[in-house]
Amino acid sequence: MSRVGVLALGPAGVGKSTFCNSIIAHMQSIGRRAHIVNLDPAAEATEFEFTIDIRDLISLQDVMEEMDLGPNGGLVYCFEFLLNNLDWLDEEIGDYNDEYLIFDCPGQIELYTHIPVLPTIVKHLQTSLNFNLCATYLLEAPFIIDTSKFFSGALSAMSAMILLELPHINILSKIDLVKDEFSRKQLKKFLNPDPLLLSNEDEEYNPKFSKLNKLIANLVDDFGMVQFLPLDCSKDSDSVATILSYIDDVTQWSESQEPKEPVDEEFDVDAEYE
Template identity: 65%
Template sequence: MGTHNRRPDIRDLISLEDVMEEMDFGPNGGLIYCFEFLMQNLDWLDEELGEHEDDYLIFDMPGQIELYTHIPVLPSLINHLKLNLHFRLCAAYLLESPFLVDKTKYFAGVMSAMSAMIMMEIPHINIMSKMDLIKGQIKKRELKRYLDPDPLLLADEINSKTNPKFHSLNEAIVQLIDDFNMVSFLPLESGNEESVAAILSYVDDATQWAEDQEPKEPKDEELEGSEEVEI
């Protein structure tokens, strides 16, 4: 893997704080303005990125979901990186594990992940981060229903807690998730080297970084307990 010491920072081009102050925008509106300004100054980005050969770059993106669901700024940036700079891209969508404790928040995250996948149209992995924060709160067998979303988790519980007039909406969301069937999550513990290596393996495979490297499957024993097999 090549090394790359340049670290372009959009704040060197435009400051969110300055935009909010001068344009009287809130944080979300200001951030969208900053990205639109970046798209008008792609020559600055190209110069900052410089030349690459066998480099592995990570673009640390802000968390405002509007950028990835219905505003065309990111798809335009992605097309520039792919078509003009010939980057091979993989998007990594992170959802924090505490969302699993609240099923409504969890399925909102699933819907956002699905929307981002459709919007960006590039190889994409979804990551359930900070798994160490929920150890002991969710049984390992139950966890599998979250890593590979089971719509019945939403239908069974939410309908019992909401006004009947919302049941049709709940069922429509369940049906949408089930019809697309495109969202699944990889568990990540940042302090666990094997967990991080498994995520990197999937990214490498998606970008064809190492064609002879196969992605690692999450260990079954971590999800549902180890089983002895007689041969």
């Protein structure tokens, strides 16, 4: 039986840990089990404890103190150490088969957009541990309402999508923070965006800026895979359920489950259609 893993990616502060906790809580409410695998050596557990925690192997604070490194350099060192000790990860993951593993990843996006750290871990999970993986990439809804910021976020999401080579779901987090009616209406056009139309909104800016935006819009449009699902962890449980259904589809979770024995019951066909 193949295993299912979900990577929570995105910039720092975008709500990845909240998303992981919301997925766990929803799955528990419907009788399914999942576990958080913390891959952030500086993170602390919040609502749910980490089942597997990279800090049991190495912590960012220790690295910064002992190696005299800053946060970014220390984080890279931690992941290089993990890559040299993947047998530790194999042992920690153990025999999880029919349960979700949610990998909560650091907010330093260069780990999966510029340097091949997470791609190496992804390949190991797929080839050595037989995982079906899905990447979720979160961006803050209040952030991308600005069109130029939307293009910035879309490019970072595309970069992760290309580098990781995984089924990929883009998510707009913190929908509940978009309060005013105008902004909420504006937000709808970013869920299934037309980049070419969005680029025309910046025509009042410097012509060079507008030309750059149009070129980026063409790139995003040619790629043709930048769409977003809304996430409201505060009150809209339907959004979490919807995202989970997409994850189930792309990881083929239902197909990997053991078939259940049929229950012998008397069934009146005529009564069913009366």
